[in-house]
Amino acid sequence: MSHPTYIAAPDDCLLRKDEHRRWLAKTGMRLLEFGAAAEHPQGGYGWLDIEGKLDAARPVTTLQTARLTHVFSLAHRLGVPFARAKVEHGIAGLGLLADEQHGGWYQGQQEPGAATIKHAYTHAFVALAASSAHMALGSRETRELLDRAIDVIDCHFWSDDMGLCLESYQRDWTQLDDYLGANSNMHSVxxxxxxxxxxxxxxxxxxxxxxxxxxxxxHARQHDYLVPEHFDRRMTVLYDFHKDLPADQFRPFGLTPGHSLEWSRLLLNLEASCLRHGRPAPAWLLEDAEGLFAAAAKHGWQADGQPGFVYTLDWDKRPVIAARRHWVTSEAVGAAHALLARTGRQQYADWYATWWAYIDRHIIDHDRGGWIHELDESSQPRARYWPEGKPDIYHAFQATLLPLLPLAPTPASALAHSPWGGLI
Known part of the structure; x- marks a missing residue:
């Protein structure tokens, strides 16, 4: 059994138009060319400034290295000539960032004797990179990385008793944080x-x-499909978590509409994967995906009267951080595509077109390349809450690629035949 893909889309949907599909492919290729400059001479991938130049003064991080290894693995499957070397560079970089004494991965380059925390969020991206790289290259090195990532998840992060992923440990795995995060579990999915x-x-x-x-x-269903982000280890919602630090980069206070959108797409990927593998797909997956999407569109889009998604809301659904992050709108088009592919409903085609228009007008940097990571309330570039630069192409690249793919299997597996064929 399979879900409808584009055959159910309305006749006027962008995805039925060859010129839009060519535009997606060319936009994705420009992102790959932009991100290629992040290769760090010391190994792994580093930070790109607003011009797309490597800022070698910033340390290499495991997160950035893993995300770009995943992206270039997909690019290799697409037939991009320079991508294989980028994947191999990323695999080697992840080897350098591994903790050879205690296992797992550091957050990034380590100063001698520095304390470190090992996060599920980071390790989820290592596992994603390892999976995509192994499906792309199938080498001894990718198999070793894959086995290593699986071992760390099985030994430390996955909890059978709770049915979720634990959050973080001290370097030697002796002290488990009492905090549980929805974000790390979302990326674990x-x-x-x-x-x-x-x-x-x-x-x-x-x-x-x-x-x-x-x-x-x-939990999200009980909160009008806006996702509670922060919990303790008893799965009690921490409503005031980081209320005094609302702009924390990875654990901001309150509700994040962008995560409702990201979860929405993932639930449909999950449903399609269940059916593909002969597993029963819970009926609530579609219902919840639609609920998440509707909540994010209602409460996140133009929440302050201006175009764009606000970044965070308080529990009364009022904007806390009104800055526009590029990744939120990237995930919005991915969710709109997934629901369009699953249902064929016109409203999702309309949202898809609306949000791509916003990205093209405000987020894509047509002059310097890359996508602008943060905009202010008027959709003007302003790095207030996020350091200036354009290091992330993971969300943006997937926004260009996922609309060309089915809901399952996952991208690295689906790309046995390139959807870019004849488009660029």
Whole structure:
């Protein structure tokens, strides 16, 4: 059994137009060319400034290295000539960032003797990179990285008892944080779907369903489909978490409409993956995906009367951080595409067109390349809450690619035949 893809789309949908599909492919290629400059001479991938030049003064991070390894793995599957070397550079870089004494990965380049925390969020991206790289290259090195990532998740992060991913530890795994985060579990769902395709082991699919049921079907559903982000280890919502630090880069206070959109797409990827692998797909996956999308569009888009998604809301659904982040609108088009592919409903085609128009007008830097990471309330470039630069192409590139792919399997598996063929 499979879901409808583009055949159900309305006749006037952008995705039925060859010129739009060519535009997606060319926009994705420009992102790959822009991101290629992030290769760091010391290994891994570094920070790109607003001009797209490597800022070698900033340390290499595991997150950036993993995300670009994943992206260039997809690019290799698309037939991009320079991508294989970029994947190999990323694999080597992740080797340099690994903790050879205690296992797992550091957050980034380490100063001798520095304390470090090992986060599920970072390790989810290592697992995603390893899965995509192994499906792209199938080498001894990618198999070793994949096995290493799986071992760390199994030994330290996955909790069978709770049906979710634990958050963070001290370097030697002796002290587990009492905090649990929806964000790290969301990206674990993404990684686990990729691990299922890379290994053929359906336990990863079952784990992804368990996480979604916990965080979305239980908690988000009870909060009008805006996702509570912060919990303690008893799964009690921490409503005031970081109220005094609302702009924390990875754990901001309140509600994040962009995550409702990201979860919305992932639930449909999860549903399609269940059906593809002969697993029962819970009926609530579609219902919750639509609920998440509707909540984000209602409360996040133009919440302050200006175009764009506000970054965060308080519990009364009022804007806290009104800055526009590029990744939120990237995830918005991905969610709109997924629901359009699943339902064929006109409203999702309309949102898809609206949000791509906003990206093209305000977020894509047509002069210098890359996508502008942060805009102010008037959709003007302003780096107030996020350091200036354009290091991330992960969200943006997937926004250009996912509309050309089915809901399952995961991208690295789906790209056995390039959807870019004849488009660029």
């Amino acid at each position: 993404e990684a686990y779907l990729a691990l299922c395709d890379a290994t053929g082991e359906l336990r990863w699919l079952d784990r992804a369903v368990a996480i979604a049921e916990r965080f979305i079907h239980t």
